[in-house]
Amino acid sequence: MSMRRKWGHGLANLLLAAASLCILAPVLLIVNVALKSNNEFLNRPSSFVESWEWENFGEAWKQAEMGLYFKNSVLFTVVVALGTCIIATMAAYPIARKHFRGTNVLYLMFLSALFLPVALVPQVMLMKYLGFLNTYHGFIMLKIGGSLAIAIFILTGFIKGLPKELDEAAVVDGCGYLRYIFTFVFPLTKSALSTVAMLTGIGTWNDFINPFLFLTDKDMRPLTAGLYMFFGQYSTNWTIMAAGIIVVASPLMAAYFLLQRYIISGVTSGAVKG
Amino acid sequence: MLNSNRISRIWPVLVVLPALFLYILFVLLPTLSNLFLSFTDFTGNLHKPLHYIGINNYSRAFHSDFQSIGGAIRNTLIFSVLVTLVQNMAAVLLAVLVNLKLKLRNIYRAILFMPNVLGVVIIGLVWTLIFDPISGPIVKGFERMGIDTALLGDPGWALYLVVFVTIWANLGYAMVIYIAGLQSIPEEMYEAARIDGATTTDTFMKITLPLLQPAITINILISLIGTLSTYDFIMVLTNGGPGTATMTLSLFVFKNLYNGESQGYLAALSMIQFAFIFIIVVVVQHFLRKREAEL
Numbered sequence: 001m002s003m004r005r006k007w008g009h010g011l012a013n014l015l016l017a018a019a020s021l022c023i024l025a026p027v028l029l030i031v032n033v034a035l036k037s038n039n040e041f042l043n044r045p046s047s048f049v050e051s052w053e054w055e056n057f058g059e060a061w062k063q064a065e066m067g068l069y070f071k072n073s074v075l076f077t078v079v080v081a082l083g084t085c086i087i088a089t090m091a092a093y094p095i096a097r098k099h100f101r102g103t104n105v106l107y108l109m110f111l112s113a114l115f116l117p118v119a120l121v122p123q124v125m126l127m128k129y130l131g132f133l134n135t136y137h138g139f140i141m142l143k144i145g146g147s148l149a150i151a152i153f154i155l156t157g158f159i160k161g162l163p164k165e166l167d168e169a170a171v172v173d174g175c176g177y178l179r180y181i182f183t184f185v186f187p188l189t190k191s192a193l194s195t196v197a198m199l200t201g202i203g204t205w206n207d208f209i210n211p212f213l214f215l216t217d218k219d220m221r222p223l224t225a226g227l228y229m230f231f232g233q234y235s236t237n238w239t240i241m242a243a244g245i246i247v248v249a250s251p252l253m254a255a256y257f258l259l260q261r262y263i264i265s266g267v268t269s270g271a272v273k274g
Numbered sequence: 275m276l277n278s279n280r281i282s283r284i285w286p287v288l289v290v291l292p293a294l295f296l297y298i299l300f301v302l303l304p305t306l307s308n309l310f311l312s313f314t315d316f317t318g319n320l321h322k323p324l325h326y327i328g329i330n331n332y333s334r335a336f337h338s339d340f341q342s343i344g345g346a347i348r349n350t351l352i353f354s355v356l357v358t359l360v361q362n363m364a365a366v367l368l369a370v371l372v373n374l375k376l377k378l379r380n381i382y383r384a385i386l387f388m389p390n391v392l393g394v395v396i397i398g399l400v401w402t403l404i405f406d407p408i409s410g411p412i413v414k415g416f417e418r419m420g421i422d423t424a425l426l427g428d429p430g431w432a433l434y435l436v437v438f439v440t441i442w443a444n445l446g447y448a449m450v451i452y453i454a455g456l457q458s459i460p461e462e463m464y465e466a467a468r469i470d471g472a473t474t475t476d477t478f479m480k481i482t483l484p485l486l487q488p489a490i491t492i493n494i495l496i497s498l499i500g501t502l503s504t505y506d507f508i509m510v511l512t513n514g515g516p517g518t519a520t521m522t523l524s525l526f527v528f529k530n531l532y533n534g535e536s537q538g539y540l541a542a543l544s545m546i547q548f549a550f551i552f553i554i555v556v557v558v559q560h561f562l563r564k565r566e567a568e569l
Binding site for chain 1: 527
């Protein structure tokens with residue numbers, strides 16, 4: 001039995017290592033290209049890197065104007081994640097506690113957005129006629145609006161599990177409703193909030209279609225859209241393109257490998273609870 | 275007391291308002307007007323009068339334009355079914371292996387899940403370079419094996435390569451859901467099976483798979499909804515081409531958004547797409563839940 005088990009584990013390791021290699025190989029290949037000089041790439045595109053051109057990264061950063069895009073990406077990600085957390089908690093708390101009539105209907109209404117089709121045609125019209133195209137506030141509001149459903153779903157479920165006794169103590173104290181949400185509910189929902197922040201943060205950072213549609217002005221673009229446009233313009237310079245991909249991917253990879261346990265459970269939490 | 279009573283009635287409603295406002299403005303209003311616009315000849319210019327034209331937009335999609343839309347529906351179905359089947363079979367296998375209490379299980383899990391944080395553009399561009407038909411590494415390898423193809427530029431290959439990249443990107447997500455499902459199966463069931471002398475295949479078929487059914491349902495639905503509605507991946511990889519080889523229904527709607535096409539017609543197309551997804555998901559869910567109940 002134990003002998004069989006050992007063999008079984010060996011085989012499992014082999015299969016998993018092969019699968020992991022399949023996932024890592026494309027990324028490693030791109031890193032390999034990103035480190036080559038253009039000359040080396042043209043002569044030996046697939047061999048292991050020899051020239052170690054670290055300047056490629058700086059060159060990609062400069063040529064693709066990533067400084068600006070990076071700033072935009074950080075701004076959108078932080079504000080959308082924070083805004084979603086605050087606005088969704090403010091809605092989720094009275095809904096979870098059924099503090100007024102109709103909270104159930106309201107909850108179902110928010111939830112229906114998870115299944116509703118994205119209505120691109122009217123959305124483009126709406127953004128255009130509100131004057132929200134190429135504005136920070138317009139894009140941020142659109143993204144928060146789109147993130148609310150999953151956020152309210154996660155937060156309402158979580159708040160329902162918190163003891164009600166705390167609420168009553170606060171009412172006796174005469175604590176204001178809004179102040180109560182900010183000083184009591186927020187700290188108590190920390191773990192659910194970090195999930196929401198992670199989900200909306202990763203979603204906003206990686207979003208490409210919405211910036212493509214609503215941030216057509218070059219100065220407003222986040223990294224994803226900037227990188228995509230850069231590819232269209234410089235599609236011949238492979239080493240710089242590869243370096244560009246790595247520059248955009250590295251903050252995500254760094255955050256992921258530091259926080260992978262939380263990110264994995266956070267990103268999949270919506271699915272498992274659903 | 276009276277005062278605090280009044281406050282506690284108004285404030286719960288007030289704090290919901292920001293969420294409600296954003297939700298109505300950016301989600302509900304566009305969705306409802308989409309339905310409305312699909313019955314009109316809306317051009318995209320709000321200053322021109324709208325006309326109600328009944329189901330003209332819908333009949334146009336199913337008659338005069340059926341050539342292109344039928345092709346897009348065919349591609350969508352091939353893409354969706356292939357990704358869903360292969361991805362779930364592979365993910366169950368990997369989840370079972372990761373769940374074997376191996377020493378490196380956390381590292382495997384972290385690596386396999388990684389593409390999920392990379393996002394559409396990075397993944398799309400990575401594979402665009404790798405599948406490059408001139409200097410990409412895959413094409414060189416194929417040349418040596420005597421296979422002649424332009425990969426993403428080859429109408430016979432492109433759709434299957436897009437399927438492959440989609441599975442590559444989403445496999446880890448499905449696997450993590452299956453791992454959670456596996457961990458909810460009580461250890462005693464396996465011990466009892468072992469005592470009764472059940473083989474590994476027996477345990478897998480008679481215990482693991484049936485008890486994993488809820489996770490299978492969730493995963494199949496997630497991957498169906500995802501594959502039936504995504505277009506950003508395909509847009510970055512092939513932009514629907516070569517020709518219309520990878521054109522799906524959702525990408526078709528998206529690409530025509532700026533082609534001067536009647537916006538009413540596009541609204542009708544997205545309603546058709548929604549109905550298409552809705553029907554498939556309802557049928558599949560019914561079938562899967564019935565299976566769950568039978569087990």
